[in-house]
Amino acid sequence: MTHESxxxxxxxxxxxxxxxxxxxxxxxxxxxxxxxxQDGSIWEHPIYPTYVLKDYLAQ
Incomplete structure (x- = not known):
């Protein structure tokens, strides 16, 4: 989730x-x-978007 900038x-x-x-x-x-x-790759965790959005909305 990035801003246009x-x-x-x-x-x-x-x-x-x-x-x-x-x-x-x-x-x-x-x-x-x-x-x-550990190997530097990023696993697309299925619940992380919910955590991120919840934090953004709470702010």
């Missing part, structure tokens, strides 16, 4: 901490949120 909105502080740590959230080339794997 190519910049993604920021996460809330609470979600940003979980996204970076526990979820290992990363973005695919087409902008889908996924989980960063």
């Amino acid at each position: 190519g910049v993604r909105p920021s996460f809330s502080d609470a979600f940003a901490a979980r996204a970076a740590g526990y979820y290992r959230l990363a973005w695919t080339a087409d902008g889908f949120p996924g989980q960063l794997q």
Whole structure:
């Protein structure tokens, strides 16, 4: 989910901490949120878009 400028909105502080740590959230080339794997690939996690949208809407 990117703005026309190519910049993604920021996460809330609470979600940003979980996204970076526990979820290992990363973005695919087409902008889908996924989980960063040990080999550097990104798995398109099926529930991560819900987490991201929920955080954006809560803000």
